[in-house]
Amino acid sequence: MLAAHYRGSYLKEVRMARLSRNMDSGIAYVLAQDAANEQNNLALDLFGDETDSVLIEQKHWGIFNLATVKSFVLTDTLKQVFLMGHETTSDAVAVYLSDEDRPLSVSGDTRITGNAEVPKAGMRKSYVDSRPYSGDQLVYGKISDSKRTLNGLESKWIKEIETELDFDPAKLPTLNGGDEQVSFFAEAKKFNASALSQLGTQLSGQVILYSDTTVKIAATAQLDNTIIYAKSIVVADGFKGNCQLFARDSITLGNAVTLTYPSVLGLVSREKMVDQAKITLGKNNRFEGIIFSYEPKRSALQTLVSIGEQSSVQGEVYATGLLKLGKQVKVAGKVSCNRFIMQTPATLYENFLIDVVLNRKARNRMYLSSAIFTGVAENKKILRWEN
Template sequence: MLKAGALYFAVICAFLIAVICASLIMIAAYYRESYLRELRRARLERNMDSSVAYVLKHQGALGMDSIRMDLLGEGTDSVSINSGLWGIFECPVIRAFVSIDTIKKSFLIGMDTRMDTLALYLSDEDRPLSVSGDTRVTGDAEVPKSGMRKSYVENRPYSGDKLVYGKILESRRTLSPLSGDMIKALKKELDRDVSAMEVLPGQNMHVSFFGPRKVFSVPLQGKITGELSGQLVLHSDTSVFISRTAKLNNVIVYAHSITVEEGFEGNCQLFARDSIVVGDKVVLHYPSVLGLVGKEKAVDQARILVGKDVSVAGMVFSYEPKRSALQTMISLSERTKVKGEVYSTGLIKLGKGMSVEGKISCNRFIMQTPTTLYENFLVDVTLNRRARDRHYLSSPLFEAKRQQKGILKWLN
């Protein structure tokens, strides 16, 4: 005859066995779900890599429309690609999804310019290019048929043993054109009516690139002082003043004239109709842009004035639709350094000790001394194509149709 305690013991054992079995089932279900989740994650990552490769291999801009596709035609590998322009760069947003699982990426696209070996391009206006002092041109140069020559300026001869540390080629009468589509897009943004726009709030702001862009007009005083980052566009139909206390990251500003206070540091794209004035000791991180899009029949000369000891990592360009008597001008002051590209459909004024690590293109160089204005003279400047970072990517604004696309910068 069994004792009553044996039944109690059997119930306890059965309960423990049930708990253990249930735990094993739950653990197996958890690990199975985790395993399936990892498989979906890996599949999404592969789909994302395929989508990024598709975008980079696509010739020309993808356009502003949303593209949705099934990569393998099985109904389980769907991706959507929303592409548009962010300033002078293409900016796709890619989402790969399986059921409710989604991963997304956004980035700026640039053009690989390693095959372009030009350090200098000067349009042929039947005037030679003169070099003097400690000027150094490293890389190929396209200059007028009248060529290059050594000259004395302020009783100083040219100190180099070669005119160009590279090839000397003949230039054409005009510059290589900028992208008509991009110039059209910039003009549209610069001429937008700001009266219906919401005024920029006073607080700091970050706008994700995975959502809709935020567009604001700059307050009446035209001063930007806060911390602004992300997919944020600012407009003004007059002037904008960017304070040295402002912190801008990826922000775009469109205005008739823009002034950057001395000592400012940030990353932004600035586009103006009349003028851009950059104070001394400003640091603009890659990929910053200073862009001037002039109007026809302008009364005053449209210009970009860059102060002393300024560092610009990116692109500086000026454009006018038709060549005028008051050609656009880019002025780069003493000891200023540009790591990228400088392009002017008019004049470029160079201060002593300035340098361009990349490429510079214009119709005419000018240099001002206390007593004389020199045309097509390079005095104590450094133009070094080979010093540009090998990871540098340019913009399709410069009509880089046959060049390979690359990821310039990841966004969030």
């Protein structure tokens, strides 16, 4: 009996080690797939002897890839689920400004660390409010010419976001104000949030909210991995969380808001909009992740991304239009736009950077981007383990 007990324990340990190795093989397989050959559901017999099987399921979670890998031998199973991102170590650009035949002017305590792709008109030092540029060089990196337009966003991702934004929330159950915690091993839960006057509950895991009006997120709300699609979204002062927010008209963050990595603010506007579509961050915000705006065709009122004074961004800011940076804004990463604007009490400046810090080298080395950006490296890595 004792021998049988130890033999059973030993065989169990061997099976567990085998499942673990097969799990690692499945994860490596997912990470090695390029975007063109991704398959949503795939069953693999790793060694062709019908004893080592791996089941792979993939889908998009916001603007990231989500994969579930299950390793099984007979009735024994291991499974893991994770978000994936793309490496950005080869991209050393801190600033990309489309060429509109206007130079980029820097003033005050502005510092650009990393490469800069700017119009052929170049860069220059300027006086603003009787203050000169205090740096000893324009860019602490290389300067090269930009193109007339930004590097685009991948159409399949934009179409997918537009489909979600146009989805009729009336087809879904109404969010009743209670807490929702949904495992990533289960099916995602989708709710209609149109009737909510304010969102103040705890939502965690695979929860997606849809609204054809404005969603207001209270400071007391607890969001972890939540996705929201709405006409417009307003986040109250002092909110802290992790979420991906997508809107048609506007996304507005109050003051002292903290959104942790990998959060996303995505604005996808329509053609011929009456009002300017915009993302607005208040003062003293702390944002980690990706901010982007998109319009299908360049309009007179281009989309606007506005970041308030003393706010910091760790990640990427991409504006298919205008980018407004308040004084003492710090971006550890990359910014891309058609035009910079800066507002003082007396004047509106175009293509001026005043007292802002744009530092590509300061971005965390573990940061991973999204495949929504064209030209992103194919090298995928695990961004976050889910449960």
